[in-house]
Amino acid sequence: MSISVLGSGAFGTALAISLAGNGPVTLWSRDTKQAQLMQENRENAARLPNIGLPDRITVTSDIALASQSDILLVSVPMQKLRGALRDYAAVLAGKTLVACCKGIELSTGLGPISVIRETVPDAHPALLTGPSFADDIARGLPTALTLACKDDVLNQKLQHDLSTANLRLYRTTDVIGAELGGALKNVMAIGCGACIGEGMGESARAALMTRGFAEMQRFALMRGARPDTLMGLSGMGDLVLTCSSALSRNYRYGLALGRQDDFDTNTTVEGVATAQALTKIAAAEGLDMPISKVVAEISSGECSVGEAIRWLLNRPLKEE
Ligand SMILES: NC(=O)C1=CN([C@@H]2O[C@H](COP(=O)(O)OP(=O)(O)OC[C@H]3O[C@@H](n4cnc5c(N)ncnc54)[C@H](OP(=O)(O)O)[C@@H]3O)[C@@H](O)[C@H]2O)C=CC1
Ligand SMILES: O=C(CO)COP(=O)(O)O
Numbered sequence: 001m002s003i004s005v006l007g008s009g010a011f012g013t014a015l016a017i018s019l020a021g022n023g024p025v026t027l028w029s030r031d032t033k034q035a036q037l038m039q040e041n042r043e044n045a046a047r048l049p050n051i052g053l054p055d056r057i058t059v060t061s062d063i064a065l066a067s068q069s070d071i072l073l074v075s076v077p078m079q080k081l082r083g084a085l086r087d088y089a090a091v092l093a094g095k096t097l098v099a100c101c102k103g104i105e106l107s108t109g110l111g112p113i114s115v116i117r118e119t120v121p122d123a124h125p126a127l128l129t130g131p132s133f134a135d136d137i138a139r140g141l142p143t144a145l146t147l148a149c150k151d152d153v154l155n156q157k158l159q160h161d162l163s164t165a166n167l168r169l170y171r172t173t174d175v176i177g178a179e180l181g182g183a184l185k186n187v188m189a190i191g192c193g194a195c196i197g198e199g200m201g202e203s204a205r206a207a208l209m210t211r212g213f214a215e216m217q218r219f220a221l222m223r224g225a226r227p228d229t230l231m232g233l234s235g236m237g238d239l240v241l242t243c244s245s246a247l248s249r250n251y252r253y254g255l256a257l258g259r260q261d262d263f264d265t266n267t268t269v270e271g272v273a274t275a276q277a278l279t280k281i282a283a284a285e286g287l288d289m290p291i292s293k294v295v296a297e298i299s300s301g302e303c304s305v306g307e308a309i310r311w312l313l314n315r316p317l318k319e320e
Contacts, residue, residue, distance in 0.1 A: 001161050004028060004069035007084070008035070008059065009268070010134035011100055012075030013044040013051075017138045018164045020056040027059045028066035030084075035061040051138045067091040071098060071161060073128065074116075077268050078103025078183070081112055085119035096124040098147075098158065102182035102238075103270040104277040111179035113148075124151065126158055127175060129182035130233035131241035133248070137166065144168040146234040148178035170233060177229025180220040182238055184292075186271030187278060188212030189242035189250035190257070191295050194305045197258020204309075209243050212291050219278065222287055257298050258305045272299045290315065 003019055005012045008029035016027040029035040038044050039059040042052055053059070060066055072092065076084050078101040085092065097120065099112035110118070116125040130145035137143065147162065147169045149155035155171045163169045172178055191212060192205050216239070217230050229235065242248040246255070250271040256263040275296040282289035294308035303311075 001071065002026075002069040003071045003073065003161070004066040005073045005075055006063075006066060006088075007075035007100075008038065008044060008047070009075060009077075010044075010047045011132075011137075012073070013048045013053075014132075014134035014138040015073055015075060015100065015128075016057050017051065017054060018140075018167055019162065020054040021165050022161075024056045024058070026066045026069060027053075027057050028063060029059065029061050032061040035059045048134060048138055051135075063088050064091055067095065071096050071158065073098045073100055073162075074112075075100040077101060078112065078270055079106060079273050081105070082115050082119055085116060089120050092120045092123055094122050094124075095120075096126065096154065096158070098126045098128050098162070100128050101270070102129060102186060103274045104180075104183050104281075106273045106277045109277055109281050111176070111183060113175045113179060124154055125149070125175075126155065127178055127182075128162065128169075129178050129238070131237045132167075133241070133245070135247065140166050142166045142168070144170060144233055144237075146178050146181075146229075146232060147171045148175040148234070149173065150175055172229060172232070174226045174229040176223050177220055177225030178234040180223060180225055181216065181230055181232070181235030183270070183274050184212075184216040184219060184278070185235065185239040185242050186250040186269075187275045187292050187295050188216070188239055188271075189248050190254035190269070190271045190275065190299065191291050192243040193248075193251040193254020193256075194258040194295075194298055195254075195309070197255040197261075198305045198309065199258075200309060205243065208291065209239060212243075213239060215289050215291055218287060219282065219289060219292075222285060253299075254295075271295065275299060 004026040126149035253269045278292040279296045
């Protein structure tokens with residue numbers, strides 16, 4: 001069994017480092033110069049600095065070579081997934097593709113598994129998600145993740161092949177629940193960052209996380225997810241991590257909004273597009289998603305964080 005990671009961002013590189021503990025791994029970058037630099041310097045200086053690449057990792061920009069592996073982990077941002085898969089659909093046909101991204105596609109409202117199905121119809125799709133900062137994984141710190149695949153026989157094999165010394169994988173066939181847990185927690189992390197950045201305090205953050213989780217459950221149930229999936233690593237687990245740590249880019253982005261600080265626009269912040277996608281779908285379905293709505297509005301500059309908080313607090317009172 002051979003493994004490649006397609007996409008050499010922070011997360012793809014961290015996964016490659018962890019998987020290299022089991023055997024050889026190919027790490028693919030679309031950028032030839034970046035691939036050469038990483039292969040020679042044994043470091044991803046751009047996205048995961050100061051962490052060495054084990055000898056068992058081969059970095060390449062040759063997609064034909066990388067796609068020869070049995071299992072391909074696809075680790076690019078959600079809004080780039082369709083384009084990346086479409087570009088390489090010919091060599092990805094029939095492969096096992098494990099999406100590692102967290103989000104909802106803005107143009108279609110779809111999650112990663114559906115995007116794989118549409119772009120590479122005869123691939124075998126799965127999803128890896130859950131609480132996991134790239135930096136932690138790359139440093140060998142332990143975490144537990146959710147591996148989601150409709151085909152439980154394939155999933156059992158993947159669970160065996162992708163578990164490592166520091167990644168304990170739990171499997172589920174509820175791909176919708178796993179996708180939505182990972183996608184929606186990023187929106188709530190922006191909200192929590194904004195709340196702390198605006199100086200609202202820890203009690204407000206706990207309230208926002210809890211009501212945010214209620215929104216996550218409401219949306220996921222509407223889409224056919226199982227409630228217990230949201231209670232697991234991909235939902236509650238990742239929500240807790242991302243809403244409470246400044247290692248999260250979504251949280252830091254929210255923090256910057258609340259403090260009215262600048263934020264590097266090249267940083268991957270998945271929750272921004274996902275909040276917009278959610279708001280569109282919720283409006284069409286008549287679903288009440290107030291936190292997602294204000295996260296979309298503060299991200300687009302339609303309202304300030306202060307105005308958003310006042311609006312949330314002044315809505316009609318209701319049952320919990
Ligand atoms: N970082 C983390 O801690 C975690 C991230 N994730 C998820 O992983 C996904 C990727 O995030 P992350 O690695 O952090 O992001 P980064 O911003 O660190 O890297 C994104 C990577 O995707 C590549 N890329 C972008 N578009 C394409 C394309 N069309 N074809 C090929 N490669 C492309 C970029 O290449 P280039 O450099 O050439 O632009 C870059 O290597 C996200 O969905 C994120 O939510 C999940 C868990 C943890
Ligand atoms: O998904 C993550 C942790 O599980 C990483 O979160 P950020 O994308 O907000 O950094």
